[in-house]
Amino acid sequence: MIIHNTAILPGQQATIRIPVGQLPSGNKISIRAHVYRGPDPGPVMLALGGVHGDEINGVEILRRAIHLGYFEQIRRGAVIAIPLLNIYGFINYSRDVPDGKDVNRSFPGNAQGSLASRVARLLTRKILPNIDFGIDFHTGGRNHYNFPQIRFTKGDPKALELATQFGAPFSLSSKPISKSFRKAALDKGKTIIVFEGGENLRYDGVSISTALEGLNRVMAGQGLIDQDAPASRGRILPENEWIRAPKAGMFLWQKCSGQPIVKGEPLGLLNDPFGEEPSTRIYAPRDGFIIGHNNAPVVSPGDALYHIGYGDHDAPVATRRSRKK
Structure with missing residues (x-):
């Protein structure tokens, strides 16, 4: 596996900093991809947070997963964990990048386009080709609380499988939104499910713990780890x-x-x-x-x-x- 000119061999781990731009002050901005590769062949999972900069729960979910060693136990395949994609929005307490554009409505992106489009392009070019499936962690928008739930693509058997393994209290099937990361991944034959939990700029313990449990169940269900994760049957709401x-x-x-x-x-x-x-x-x-x-x-x-x-x-x-x- 090669990401941004860095080779990660079986059994290795790496933190890769991928330059995405700079602030007006001149400070350079890089996206950190934490890569954990097991010793044996298997699927590659993306765990993504912070596509919207103010959706703190997604960042915290992956921060805890990394800090608590969730990915240290990978036996087969690999995990690419990106806790924070939209650094520009994060440092400004904003959903979007400074020009007001939404990264999750800018895929597959353009290296010469808007700032949001450039961030999207980086994920599309550098990360997406390496993965088989992924989980994109989100929260509700401003003042809107989402009970922990999974959004998955209607008619995609792999998406239904992942949603069932995750076991969130609720799962909703829907068509992916145009120019979203889920749609861009689907166009490349990759399955992404979206976790929603809590609201922006607020920690929510229920959502964070639910997401960590679901993340572990997916890794077990897909054979990345040798662990019997307790099943959790949620509701699929058509x-x-x-x-x-x-x-x-x-x-x-x-x-x-x-x-x-x-x-x-x-x-x-x-x-x-x-x-x-x-x-x-x-x-x-x-x-x-x-x-x-x-x-x-x-x-x-x-x-x-x-x-x-x-x-x-x-x-x-x-x-x-x-x-x-």
Whole structure:
């Protein structure tokens, strides 16, 4: 295996710094790829975090995996772990790079294009050809909490296999978004599943521990490590929808992510900030599970309040300690 002119032989480990640019101050920026190669042949897995610079949980998941020696036990194949791809966004507490572009909408990238496109191109050219499959770790966006879940490509048997092995509480099948890393990888015959857990700029212990357990199960299931990882059967939800704010106001949720809901059940309230109008109740449209909710206290018309998943009602129920307001 050769990455950025560095050869990693069977049984070897290496930390490879791949230059991606520099700051206006002149400080050079490099992406660190931690490579762990087992002594025997096998598949190559990518573990990727920080595609969005403010999604701290993904960075922390892989930081812990590296620090705790998760990848030291590789027996077959290899793992390429990149805890932080979008360093520009990370140091600016931002989802995007400084020009406002989203790295995860810039693949496969262009070496002469925008900054986001150049970061994407580096991953496409330097890393993607070396892997067989990968896990891309994300969180919810600003003020939006995602219960730990896997997004996998509909119609891709390998993606379903990986999602099942990961065993997140919820798994959703969907078509990959145009110009996303998952779509660019799929175009090259590589399978990427996406983990979502928590919200931006906040640690979430439930999401981090769930991701580490799932990561270990995938490595065991794919034969990279000699370990019997306890199975965790989650729910595969074939349908999902967003419940949006019908008007502006102050949002107070009454049920949160991870909880089952029943059609017609009250989920939250929209209140007039001046106390002059009656509250507007938000109701569950049908039986399902809350897989994401909005923590913003002030919302505008059309803002996403809840992400609801449907299906697989006979599987074990996901649980999370309620943070009812």
